[in-house]
Amino acid sequence: MSQLKKGAALNYITIILTNLVGLLITPYMIRQLGNAEFGLYSLVGALVGYIAILDFGLGHTIIRFVAKYKAENDKKGEENFLATTMAIYLFISIIVILIGAICNTNLEFIFQSSLNNLELEKAKIMFIILIFNLAIVLPGGAFDAILQGYEQFVFPKALNIIKYIVRSIMLVGILYFGGKAISIVILDTIMNMIIIVINGFYVFKKLKVTFKLHKFETHFVKEIFKYSFWIFIFMIIAQFQWRSGQMVLGIISDTTSVAIFAVGIMLGGYYGAFSSAISSLFIPRATQMTVAKVSNEELTDMMIRVGRISFISLIFILGAFLLFGKQFVFLWVGEAYYDAYIIALIIMFAYTVPLVQGFANAILEARNMLAFKALIYFVFLILGTILGAILAKKYNAIGMISGIVFGWFICQNIMNIYYQKTIGLNIIRFFNELFNKTILGFVFSIIIGLLINQIPGFDWFNFIIKAVLFTLVFASVFYFYVVNNYEKELVNNFLTKLKLISKKNEK
Incomplete structure (x- = not known):
């Protein structure tokens, strides 16, 4: 198996592992830390996340240029490029430390109305550690990018899986012995x-890579940032x-509101990761079709195929x-997190259409036409955040997510017009095919699900019984009524492979 295929397999293992472990560890973290401290931990992480965008997308740039120099067998050019980027990273790390120092001295002013004195002291300690962490992680990330540029996918991905497992075990141990949020931050810094x-x-x-500055050229720095600029914009988004x-x-x-919001966002993120794991398989196909200059109708056909599977x-x-989400959230993290269920539900409803149109985004990438989307999302997500802040004063976390989601909604409608008018995709046909039988099948499954939900009980066993019954109902309705011949063939092929694997295991 090639590095690419092994890397893809490890990537999906990582997605499954992070989601599964996250679901298992999060309630334990909340129970051991308490709602307020978990919220404080999430809050400081979010603040440092804004400073992390000072990477300027250089990681992606390193992958692209290293792959280019490797293909051209230009060792000198590679050495000069890497030395230049490391010099840029050194400058960025200094800026990170300076900005971190300024923010740290003003944390009392920023959070004066929300954090008490003890929480402020803890926030300052965590913030200092995370800024130090970031100042090292940003340039250190260049090594991972170099490995990807050399198409060495297995080693870094396998290493990250090991890191995640070890970190999870140590995290449980730290919390069990009374460690708090500061201990978790220290653990993450050491692991990184x-x-x-x-x-x-x-x-x-192993790769014999060297960093050597043969000649510092300002136009070369401009070329690096020209490539990374739009990646940087998407990082801000x-x-x-x-x-x-x-x-x-x-x-x-x-901090309790922050904790509730963080859990809702986490569940929404798992929803998005699941879809991305499906749609990302088709990104190479989008590039191939674009290079081959196939018609817009053929691109629409492929977008419909991918979109329906994701949908x-x-x-x-x-x-x-x-x-059953309310029951799941109550059993998982407690009744205090009811609003997290509502937040996750809002995200899932709002995020579904953008997720099923992932193939359209792949076309934009293949045609190097991401600028318009970046600008639209940049403007309207900022406006959505402002609206969310206004609504949050009265409705707290639910008001916050409502404003952000409104920004998403406007962006997606604008992008659908752009896909139709500028890219040439038949968006009207896309939605007609997407919703063909699926909405009726969904509504019918929900009606049966409402009856299933009447099964008395509220424990984990009851939840599993309901989830299994709904899965059987949904699968039956969609297999026998909704899916087309292509989709049915995919299901049949998957079931055939499972049977073959099962027979081999029996032998």
């Missing part, structure tokens, strides 16, 4: 430093999309969470 050292050793000793709410709530509300998978999760 170990990973950087190991990756650096592999890059220098991601911060507003997933972290802005925690920051705003930390300023105008309290059916997503509305199954959405339906199950709509029906």
